[in-house]
Amino acid sequence: MNIGLIAHDSKKKLMQNFCIAYRGILNKNQLFATGTTGRLIEEATNLSVHKFLAGHLGGDQQLCSEIEHNHIDLVIFLRDPSPKSHEPDVNNIFTLCDMYNIPLATNLATAELLIKSLDRGDMEWREIYQ
Numbered sequence: 001m002n003i004g005l006i007a008h009d010s011k012k013k014l015m016q017n018f019c020i021a022y023r024g025i026l027n028k029n030q031l032f033a034t035g036t037t038g039r040l041i042e043e044a045t046n047l048s049v050h051k052f053l054a055g056h057l058g059g060d061q062q063l064c065s066e067i068e069h070n071h072i073d074l075v076i077f078l079r080d081p082s083p084k085s086h087e088p089d090v091n092n093i094f095t096l097c098d099m100y101n102i103p104l105a106t107n108l109a110t111a112e113l114l115i116k117s118l119d120r121g122d123m124e125w126r127e128i129y130q
């Protein structure tokens with residue numbers, strides 16, 4: 001499965017720790033991330049991540065485009081409920097996940113549920129759409 005990973009600045013450490021904890025599951029999948037998030041994941045783990053541009057340079061839109069082209073099966077976006085003003089508007093990602101019925105986690109608790117569910121094979125229905 002293709003997993004999209006993105007984190008607001010205040011959640012990037014949490015994303016690194018999430019990826020360390022679940023690298024055994026993540027490394028059986030293809031990982032796609034906005035630039036800074038992807039680089040930090042690679043620095044903290046031995047995971048290989050396809051990195052888009054940094055979010056503020058268009059990486060968010062690149063991830064959106066992959067969702068629209070049905071290349072992403074699951075999105076984990078560790079979101080700051082009060083994002084900083086310099087952080088790009090990411091509502092498009094939420095909208096597209098809803099439009100295309102893509103499982104989306106926006107906090108750690110849901111991210112853990114989704115990643116365990118993925119590992120159990122609960123997302124095989126996505127293969128029908130690919």
Ligand SMILES: O=C(CO)COP(=O)(O)O
Pocket residue numbers: 006007008009033034035036037038053054055056059060087088090
């Ligand atoms: O823009 C983002 C979230 O607002 C994420 O992009 P980066 O991973 O490049 O920081």
